[in-house]
Amino acid sequence: MDDRERDRRDRDPEGRARNARPRDGLGRPLPYGAEGVARQPEGVERTGDETVYEAQRLLDAGMPFHAHEVFEDAWKSGPEAERGLWRGLAQLAVGLTHAARGNRSGGTTLLRRGAAGLAAYGDARPYGIAVDELTAWATELAGRVERQREPVPAAGCAPRLRGRAGAAGPDAADSVR
Secondary structure (H helix, E strand, O other): OOHHHHHHOOEOOOOOEOOOOOEOOOOOEOOOOOOOEOOOOOOOOOOHHHHHHHHHHHHHOOOHHHHHHHHHHHHHHOOHHHHHHHHHHHHHHHHHHHHHHOOHHHHHHHHHHHHHHHHOOOOOOHHHOOHHHHHHHHHHHHHHHHHOOOOOOOHHHOOOOOOOOOOOOOOOOOOOO
16 A cells, blocks of 8 residues: 555554544544544543443443443453453444444344343343343344334433443442442
């Protein structure tokens, strides 16, 4: 790839994508120069509680793509024993992203894949996360997305990571949200 090609495709000197294009709230690329939504910084190391709190904030704001990036950071930087948890949650968030974009196939596939990954945790509540409720939510939403013709509104479908009721804040690990 020559320098002109690399510059046109927004690549670094090694040819990797820089992802500098502005994005909308669902992570879709916008034209250069357009007003986009601020991206999540990559590679942020958070505690499990901070991850849950930040991801919930983004889900509540109708930004599941951004929540996916928060979960992905935890998946990549967290302890090996927790990677399945964060990967499953990232898949749920990106499944909701695809569903909100109108991609029924991608939405149902990723919602079901995330639910299957989380099912291994049974009724455990790592970081207060209501895994059983999330698995049921994702399975129900996948079925709805499969049947619908219209995209799912991301803000109206956000799951409660810590359940139906409970405390907010990054230190609320023992509560049910």
